[in-house]
Amino acid sequence: MPVSPSRQLAFSVLMEVELNEGYASDLLHSSLGRGLSLADRRLATEIVMGVLRWRAPIDQIIQRAANRPVEKMAAPALQALRMGVYQMRYLTRIPPSAAVDESVEAAKLADPKLAGFVNAVLRRIARETADVKVEEKTDDNDSHPAWLLDRWRARFGADAASAAAAYDNRVPPVAIRATTEALPGEIVLAPGRLLAAARRVVEGDITKTEAYLQGQVWVQDEASQLIAHLLEPAARDRILDACAAPGGKAALLHALVPEAAMVAVEPRPQRARLLRRRLPPTAHVVAADATRELPFRWQFDRVLVDAPCTGTGTLSRNPEIRWRLQPDDAVRLAELQTAIVTHAAIALRPGGRLVYSVCSLEAEEGPGVVSRLLASDPKLTLVSAARVLNSLRSAGVLVDNVPPIDQLTQGGFFQILPGAAETDGFFAAIIERAR
Template sequence: GCGRGLPPPRPLDELPARPTGPSAPVPIDRKQALAYLSITRSHPRWLVERWLDRYGFEAADRWTSFNNEPAPVTLRVNTIKTSVEALTALLAARGVMVAPGRWSSRTLVVQQGNPLATDLAGQGLFLAQDEASQLVAELVAARPGQRVLDACAAPGGKTAAIAGGMADRGLIVAADLRPARVALLARTLAGCGCRSVRVVRLDARRTLPFAPVFDRVLVDAPCSGVGTLRRDPDIRWRCTPGDLPALAATQAALLRAAAAVVVPGGRLIYATCSSEPEENEAVVERLLAGGAPFARERPAGNAPSQLIDGQGQLRTLPHRDGLEAFFAAVLRRNGGA
């Protein structure tokens, strides 16, 4: 279902106008609303129809507007090598002005200049990483000395963030499948100075070669990516709803395999950069319905309460939070202390 070409451009005076009328979850003229969101806002009709039905027109309108705006450069400070304050000063000395992130204490948002063009870029002091992605890594909440598996780790930004949160003390096994991805993962972690990480190549969809010894297991699953259209606009024309069942099947296999290596009392964290339920809560529910000895758990630590839904899951929404649409659930394995 991927690989469709871009639709031909239409004259501006032919583009559907924004619907007007009383405030309601769905405008009276649904057909006009969908035409406006899909054609004028340049989004796939199947996707904006889903957003319209779940969140209403005003939210879908703000969401598509968000996706059509340039994304800021956001940095995650590598606390293994530096601090937020020290990096802010180093960047300022090179003409790069930054501001703190809204949600994560380790995020810096670039307001002026290009940090990637400075001599700091090759020193492993920071990684360019979306703020919502950083929040997922923080949900792992591993403590120094614990064992962690990052089952789909490339390119390595979340692994490095987990290592920083553990003060680089303990053991992190970072895994991926394709050789090029494994090589990229190893380069990222070496550049960040992560001494607690061991990189392995494996197919995380299959039975893993580990006993249930990990205190934390992160499955940052391959997904449609439809939550990140602002940063990767080509996705909107590559993927179709027909892609979702196969993606969900892979995600379910990854989560099932990962569940088997969590120590009793440990946590399994499942995450995607998708907005769609089939890839998110439905995958979690499939694992729990199959009898896996886990229960949902509200994230510990500093997870912003505004971003946690009624089931204790992280859910970032562009129209509400000013972040790409990410999802994450923390599952605690039964037993243990």
């Protein structure tokens, strides 16, 4: 029996994630899925994301049934087992026999010698699974490494940490911003939860529309869009985006102030090329490393530092990150961010504004980096995020029913937790240079 296209895609993606540190959401949209029907792609997505979210309890089930540690299993066998267990334990409409057979076939494609082992372990689990209900097995707290949840509990409290973990296990909404109203009838939109100009796609595949293919629609989380608005740019500003790739916020800034002069920085040549393709030709893309002195004689009115980070605010979109991170990664990335933001701040003109943001919930990133930046230069001061959010609300940039501003701020910073407004988790500090 050949493996079905959906399971073949799911298996290939899980192998890439495991062996080459790939990102599942990129891989699911890559050429690996070319030619598949929408239904097959949806099932593959459900299996991949489910396996990555529920990896810890799934691995416990496998370990018990196989009577050996999962770390000792060959990668194709383990991925096939995870797919099989997820379908049996977490999906209600797949007969166990199909879940077992498909996984055996997937493992066989990689190495025929693995088929017997995968078959034996999954059949054992199938016998045990018959009378276990799905809701008995899904505790959101089991779906994240314990050390990560402990950090969130210590920082935000137990309820907020659990709510964030629960959101990480949901399919996140597809938020967009569009420069056209002309979308086909099968695309059903709902208003944004934060931004008046944003929409959420509630039905239809926006990535297949002409408007998306023509670059008139951008898929971008609403909290991520809001970061660009925190700069409150003016028409003829000089704007520096020091960590610009893949270009979502830079493109939004350009849409807000098309006459502003935009410089977008990215060190890796391939990502710089991607930026050039995605940004308008008037933007200057500079291949430079922002941890070093930046090669500009200009002083900028607005500087954005949307820094590389742990990404712990984006686990609903990128579930694999939770298993890759190590407890000291936040410290390492905070060092990198401090180097970038300190150099970028040198390019900020007196009276200008810098926004430093991360899609992370960790305290070393975010507040820790801001403390070090402010200590490094007495001319830099923190602007209250509540003040800027109130100004954006008065200007009609935020939706009328935006969550109360005190729920979007903490200690003068912008801070939103995953799911608090159906967005990723983000942190931002707004900083000005004294005249």
